[in-house]
Amino acid sequence: MDGDVPVCYYAESLLNFSDPDMPIKWYQFTNDTCVNEVKECHNAGFFSMRLFFNNMTKNGEVDPSQIPGWNKKPPRRLNA
Numbered sequence: 001m002d003g004d005v006p007v008c009y010y011a012e013s014l015l016n017f018s019d020p021d022m023p024i025k026w027y028q029f030t031n032d033t034c035v036n037e038v039k040e041c042h043n044a045g046f047f048s049m050r051l052f053f054n055n056m057t058k059n060g061e062v063d064p065s066q067i068p069g070w071n072k073k074p075p076r077r078l079n080a
Helices: none
Strands: 025-028 046-049
Touching: none
Parallel strands: none
Antiparallel strands: 025 046
16 A cells, blocks of 8 residues: 555465365465556565455354464465
């Protein structure tokens, strides 16, 4: 963000977040060429997250505390 203006973004298919045991991963932002504040994509930055979408109608409710991977702390560094 540059004040209230987003200068980078990340887009991904929700289908890539259907595994409840998915580890925390690092993702790279993409520079928004419409805003053109970040000139080179390697300067856009990285972030770490774990995200899980569940179809409750099909699979029922999931308790994240019962999933072993969700009890781990995120890595502090990109290469960790």
